[in-house]
Amino acid sequence: MTLMRTPTITRAPARTFVAATGAGALLLSLAACGGADEAVPGVSEDTITIGTHQPLTGPAAAGYSSISAATSAYFDYVNANGGVHGRQIEYIVKDDAYNPANTQTVVRELVQQDDVFAVVNGLGTPTHSSVLDFLNQNEVPDLFVSSGSTAWNDPEEYPYTFGYNADYHVEGSALGQYAADEHAGKSVCVLGQDDDYGETFLEGVQIALGEDGVTTYETYETSNQDVTAQIGAMQSAGCEVVMLATVNGFTALAVGTAAQMGFMPTWMAASAGGDYPTLVEFLGEDVAAQVLQGFTSVNYLPFSPDGEWVELFTEINDEYNGSAAFDGNTVFGMGVGYAFVEALEAAGEDPTRESLVEALESGEVVGNGIVPLAYSAENHSGYDAVGITMVDGGVQDFVGSTYRLEGESVTAIEPEQLPLDGNGIPAAE
Template structure:
């Protein structure tokens, strides 16, 4: 857990408005020991969950397709009979990546739509704004779409569970791979000027030591120019550039360096390491500029994998054949893990049963490493694998690492096999 986390967390709802919202929402809370008939969002035939995602605004270009992929997976499951006889209804509300909007739409989902759970709310600043509210109302807050360590705090937030591998772990995984494969190389970091960049750097230094990073540069998402940062890294003689960047800024950094005639190695967080998305930004130059591009990943993105084959078919049949990329795999993987947890919650699902299923340690997910949920940890995965782009194809290499107790260790990848056509059974 990051030492910076508490200082950064935003208050969920404050003052009189917060008190009013809390009083209004009490009617939507589940009662300990209540059956499914008394549980919000659950009927004899359906389970309703909701999310906040940026369908418009500055983050929409990078993330708006995730919820469509999740819905497509749920539609597929529903056509197979649903989970324990119930279909899954998925309500997606646009918050424009604005925390004030997030508070509004999440209150609507809880108080008016009476959802069973919030699923995969996206963004650190946005979701931080509703973290306390969801906890106070005992709403399962599942699989937050952000690598912040804030979501792994079961003592304070017992209903909140992460999904992304956190930024500290990703930084440590990438740095250890760099040390193993390129010993002595000068490693530098370009990071977003918030918890993303801070925690990623924390992970890099965990693997390499505080003196192991030659240069650190930050950027703001409000400024679409990283020329000064890239110039400083070039001047410092950086050989491996670690990126705590979203896809748009990964492409911007790589493209800016190319204009300077500089071609270092690039190692990226999964948040900014999706080859199809990067190629869309970089255009015809992408295969050349991204040759050898390294990224951390924890989901089944190998081009010949059985999960990818299934998700491609679902994407064609239920998502209108939309572009297939990392967001597609991510969104469908979120849907699969929720369906697995719902199946494990039993024929009479309650919020308490759902949380107990997640904390049981019995769920597998569909990642390349074992799922890490337990009563004492709400982190989905404690490690990641390494992908490399070769001749325009991004695929895993035989390298993966876990981070436990401040130590980074190499482990064997252990991909979860596809069973039952990707529909979890009780």
């Protein structure tokens, strides 16, 4: 089973580009918004220009390339309903092929050539880590990083960076606690990406199970699409529960390889590699139905098939995203869009980069998850709790358990699903 690779490109949807009208005209436009001496990058009288780096091609494309399209669709919906404080949102999407060297190139283009107001939802731990210093040194708001690394939550070192996903400590500890609660006494093993993703997730599992609670830890490289040795090692070790800190393509690869080897443990996965509709695309419906029954993951967003947020996002997807396949990436991408609009509303009628950061640190931006976003001046982490999901009969949904990590303690809590108000466009209070 392999992931398809295609040539690297850099692109943005046609609707996201801002026409170049010359430096003088651009400065006049910005001055109209912020004053002659206070031009705000990316802000004109009638637009807000932001950007992102995404894996539109490369090893992570099949699992994540649809996210930015969903975010763009949500922004188109907001724009069709008047925008934010009378401005239209322009979202420049650039392909980095999940390659840190490419990420550095395209992010520098976004900041130095496209003059974006903020970078929103840059995807990937190794990729975004390569631009973290650059964005903060240039005082560019770096919002809703699409990765559960704990590196994004360092307000003192990186004051302009904010996470979004529940971090991998939270996700790993939640799955570890769920395993302890529901699969007591069974041997637990972990397969992780050979970087901060895998290591941080493992630490989270060990918070719940103890350092000796993991029988074996195997790693994979995204450049090597063969995990036979790792699966064989876990099979030989007698692993009964296997937890995956994998991207979706490698989740499918691991589960499919194990099935071919006659190895059928209980599978649990981080949210980044746990979207059932995406896994079906990799495995096929018949295989997925056989090997993913009971597949367990975590989530913090309102993706329940019969939920009101899914109903709204489906309508937006149909109208503004060409009725593209609807999955967890759709909910994630539109949830990011919702959070950005919330932040932009709270930043004021004449937003600055500083007022955007202040809006997030104020705690006014709560998102649309099963718990509120946890931002404050001391906390830039994003969601701090996750619910447990399970696949049953081809349907993935929450099964009732929600866990929050507080220090070194994993606590079961009641979810606080944020309600859908009005038309799903946040308004300033």
